[in-house]
Amino acid sequence: MEPTDKEIQYIDPHGAKETLGDNAIHVEGLSMILYDTDQFMDHFYHWWGEIILGSWRVYSAFIQYSNASWPPPLPARFILPHIYLDEWHDRAGVNAPLMRACFSSASIEKQDYWLDLIALNRTVVFERAMIVSREAARRHPFSDKWYKMMAGTMDVPTLDNFWEYLRSTTIFNFLGYLPTVVVNPIPGNTEKPIITYISRQGAGRRLIDKDHELLVESLKLLEDEGICEVFVAMMERMSLHDQIDLVSRSTILIGVHGNGLTHQLWMPPSHRSTVIEIFIPKAYVFDYELPARNLGHRHYAVWNDTLITYPKGTYYKGITYGDGFHGNSIPVYGPAVARVIRERLTEPITSRGGARN
Incomplete structure (x- = not known):
């Protein structure tokens, strides 16, 4: 999945108008562009434990250091350019329902959406976008240390409880309640850890x-x-x-x-x-x-x-x-x-x- 000029180009701001034109289509909200294949996407761990967890850590750090309010705006859409139908669904049927619970207002767009944008032959500007690429992640020095896609996020400073917002949102939307958790064993208490x-x-x-x-x-x-x-x-x-x-x-x-x-x-x-x-x-x-x-x-x-x-x-x-x-x-x-x-x-x-x- 090495990108070519069709996938990514770096242009000089002074020459941007010549390349991009005088106007553009504006796509509002945060777009998460998951540049990965179904080899990994259709797996509970790779989807949630790497792609979503790692990208949320980076996004949380950006929100924190830009002094924006917390909790941050959730993604408006997830774009999967290399997925045609439901190949991102895992065999156990976990990925998709939890995504709908966690990101209840987000659309999940696939290859047809990406190709539609290309067919417009117009400049499209995403208000805010994050590109999540397994190939790029593997080039981080930490990848050779732990051989994990999210290895490169481990030194990204962020809040200790950055995941709690997504955890509690997912559980509440999925179950309809947040369960009571007992952490410390108390003698005589019928509820235990x-x-x-x-x-x-x-x-x-x-x-x-x-x-x-x-x-x-x-x-x-x-x-x-x-x-x-x-x-x-x-x-x-x-x-x-x-x-x-x-x-x-x-x-x-x-x-x-x-x-x-x-x-x-x-x-x-x-x-x-x-x-x-x-x-x-x-x-x-x-x-x-x-x-x-x-x-x-x-x-x-x-x-x-x-x-x-x-x-x-x-x-x-x-x-x-x-x-x-x-x-x-x-x-x-x-x-x-x-x-x-x-x-x-x-x-x-x-x-x-x-x-x-």
């Missing part, structure tokens, strides 16, 4: 069966102690409504590396909110750590009985997949995971929160 374990035991990449069973048993022991409420969720068997409701009430999200961890977008940030991502031992990728840092959740990587986390400003060095990364025999020692969860729910409030960067 919610721990959601996203099980992939029906998928290809999954835990060893006996390790899955021990993990569930270890989590249930925490529930018996009265410090949390545990839900074991197989997202593919739940309605989207129930998925969003559960995650938006959760404080800790656990799962094998996979698409379900993108749901951390709807988990409210707090000093205890945590994403625990299980890998095959010694494997490490940043798909769900970078969103966690953006959202204010503490991220832990799990290698069987070892949990590792990195404070703000520090990161694991390198990207490693290794044998068995996508396999069905990923080990995990449940009591080790339960120990960290107990610490996260009971440690003093002034200690470790989420790492923003």
Whole structure:
């Protein structure tokens, strides 16, 4: 997708009139031009966890440093020049409904809209536009560090809670209410912090069966102690409504590396909110750590009985997949995971929160 002169040209302001003419068609509002292909767009993580989250961080920074009011105006339209029909819809049917909930007044224009503008053979001026390009993002120095589209946004300074406006808007419009969230376990209180374990035991990449069973048993022991409420969720068997409701009430999200961890977008940030991502031992990728840092959740990587986390400003060095990364025999020692969860729910409030960067 290397752009040619048909896609992008840089012109000198002094010669602009000769190129653009005396007048133009004006398109009001913010236009988000998503210059990507269906190879990535039709995936919950790539759409929401990279394209939308990353672009909103950059847009939020622009609003903040231009001293504009908050919350900022939402996009008037999303333009997908390389998408013909509904190729941006993911197989699980998550992307589109959540877009309609989050950006309820925005249109989603595809290739026909883009070609119509070209056919006008007129200059079209967008009042405000953001071009989101995966190819351009890969040229940022951080791309070689984390190999993620949104890597280059990680040093863009913005508000700590920049995502909260979209999170709460999406949840309220989708559910019709904002769920109550319990963060701290209080003795005698019937409502406890919610721990959601996203099980992939029906998928290809999954835990060893006996390790899955021990993990569930270890989590249930925490529930018996009265410090949390545990839900074991197989997202593919739940309605989207129930998925969003559960995650938006959760404080800790656990799962094998996979698409379900993108749901951390709807988990409210707090000093205890945590994403625990299980890998095959010694494997490490940043798909769900970078969103966690953006959202204010503490991220832990799990290698069987070892949990590792990195404070703000520090990161694991390198990207490693290794044998068995996508396999069905990923080990995990449940009591080790339960120990960290107990610490996260009971440690003093002034200690470790989420790492923003």
